[in-house]
Amino acid sequence: MDKIIVTGGTPLHGTIPVSGSKNACLPLMTAALLTDQPLTLTNVPNLADMKTMAALLESLGAVVTREPEANRAVIRVERLRSPLAHYDIVRKMRASILVLGPMLARDGAGTVSLPGGCAIGARPVDLHLKGLEAMGAVLDLRDGYVHASVPRSLHGGRLRGVSFRFPVVSVGATENLMMAATLAKGTTRLVNAAREPEIVDLADCLTAMGAQIEGAGTSTIEIEGVDALSGTDHAVIADRIEMGSFMIAPAITGGDVTVTGGRLSLVDTLAEAMQAAGISVEETPDGVRVSRANGSIKPVSFTTEPFPGFATDLQAQMMALMTLADGVSVIDEKIFENRFMHAPELTRMGANIAVDGGRATVTGVSGLRGAPVMATDLRASISLLLAGLAAEGETSVSRVYHLDRGYERVEEKLRACGARIERVRDDE
Ligand code: EPZ
Numbered sequence: 001m002d003k004i005i006v007t008g009g010t011p012l013h014g015t016i017p018v019s020g021s022k023n024a025c026l027p028l029m030t031a032a033l034l035t036d037q038p039l040t041l042t043n044v045p046n047l048a049d050m051k052t053m054a055a056l057l058e059s060l061g062a063v064v065t066r067e068p069e070a071n072r073a074v075i076r077v078e079r080l081r082s083p084l085a086h087y088d089i090v091r092k093m094r095a096s097i098l099v100l101g102p103m104l105a106r107d108g109a110g111t112v113s114l115p116g117g118c119a120i121g122a123r124p125v126d127l128h129l130k131g132l133e134a135m136g137a138v139l140d141l142r143d144g145y146v147h148a149s150v151p152r153s154l155h156g157g158r159l160r161g162v163s164f165r166f167p168v169v170s171v172g173a174t175e176n177l178m179m180a181a182t183l184a185k186g187t188t189r190l191v192n193a194a195r196e197p198e199i200v201d202l203a204d205c206l207t208a209m210g211a212q213i214e215g216a217g218t219s220t221i222e223i224e225g226v227d228a229l230s231g232t233d234h235a236v237i238a239d240r241i242e243m244g245s246f247m248i249a250p251a252i253t254g255g256d257v258t259v260t261g262g263r264l265s266l267v268d269t270l271a272e273a274m275q276a277a278g279i280s281v282e283e284t285p286d287g288v289r290v291s292r293a294n295g296s297i298k299p300v301s302f303t304t305e306p307f308p309g310f311a312t313d314l315q316a317q318m319m320a321l322m323t324l325a326d327g328v329s330v331i332d333e334k335i336f337e338n339r340f341m342h343a344p345e346l347t348r349m350g351a352n353i354a355v356d357g358g359r360a361t362v363t364g365v366s367g368l369r370g371a372p373v374m375a376t377d378l379r380a381s382i383s384l385l386l387a388g389l390a391a392e393g394e395t396s397v398s399r400v401y402h403l404d405r406g407y408e409r410v411e412e413k414l415r416a417c418g419a420r421i422e423r424v425r426d427d428e
Pocket of ligand 1: 312
């Protein structure tokens with residue numbers, strides 16, 4: 001297992017390019033299940049999760065031609081050989097559940113292992129299942145698997161369009177049902193749908209494949225089912241979470257970095273919070289420039305919410321910044337019930353954070369000190385790296401396989417801006 005050693009204290013200066021979005025790419029890859037023609041994706045990030053999703057699709061019968069260095073993947077599913085998403089893959093990556101809607105829509109059958117809980121919370125998939133049931137699927141939960149099928153008596157084994165209201169906003173369930181609805185009989189109306197940019201990207205790709213979708217990016221999405229979809233070429237949108245993570249780097253170190261490849265509108269809410277903290281954030285022709293020259297960091301309280309609110313996936317990074325603020329900030333995590341595992345690790349670096357349920361109270365300190373810390377999930381990992389960049393001395397972050405799920409060439413990108421950072425083998 002690798003670990004990353006950061007020697008902090010150097011303000012970052014330069015340019016960091018943003019890769020394609022992991023969370024957009026995962027559902028886009030599963031959309032290939034909806035057609036027998038090839039789906040070509042470009043701007044595909046070269047990450048562990050893309051490899052896992054490719055392996056899952058291959059186990060279902062897809063031929064996946066990956067060119068990771070060229071950030072390209074071509075996926076073709078001429079026919080679904082085996083409609084079974086095995087536990088061995090699903091337990092590695094919860095987004096595996098996104099194959100269920102497309103498999104049911106394409107062939108009227110699919111079996112997917114139920115994902116277990118994960119480090120950041122219970123993360124049930126009940127809304128995915130309720131939605132598919134409302135569309136006519138018959139579900140049987142046994143042996144840790146959901147066995148789903150569409151009865152032949154229903155439009156010859158085809159899902160039906162329905163009106164479905166999500167009781168809570170779910171990105172994944174919106175994606176799963178939107179994909180299922182593209183080939184259903186009739187019109188599907190998804191109410192209280194997620195509005196994330198990843199949903200819009202998926203809808204754009206599905207539309208290019210021949211789907212009829214209105215309202216993606218709003219809370220009501222209408223999908224008119226069609227008989228068949230075709231392949232297309234689609235470029236994955238920029239990763240707004242990677243972008244936001246790198247925006248924190250100059251802010252926390254007191255530097256000046258332009259993050260290129262993504263638009264400010266993808267990270268509006270973070271930009272506003274950072275500006276309230278006294279950080280300069282401005283849009284440039286090719287991205288966003290962030291700087292803090294000697295000024296202190298003001299405390300900013302915030303609450304995580306579905307898009308366009310403050311992203312839960314940027315909470316840990318913003319908390320790292322707030323550990324050095326000139327006062328007290330209060331952070332309310334409303335999406336996941338256990339997403340403060342970075343707090344005790346940041347505390348080991350000298351931060352003053354009190355966690356009470358879903359609320360963290362961060363009292364800014366004048367400086368952080370390097371320490372050995374352990375990454376517990378993807379966004380926790382990057383927050384520890386960011387804190388390490390600002391800390392005095394050496395921070396070693398272990399279990400960086402979490403980081404490798406969501407950040408492509410992270411050391412290289414940060415090193416290009418002057419960060420002292422290296423990956424070493426950790427044999428413990
Ligand atoms: C997506 O997860 C992202 N993952 C997560 O990214 C992100 O944190 C999350 O959305 C919220 O923005 C991908 O896109 C692959 P949800 P998802 O369904 O779709 C509850 C990262 O670091 N819920 O929007 O799984 C759920 O427990 C990550 O990149 C149900 O109750 O999230 C949570 O409290 C981790 N029942 C809330 O809804 C369901 O059936 C939002 O979850 C589904 C969800």
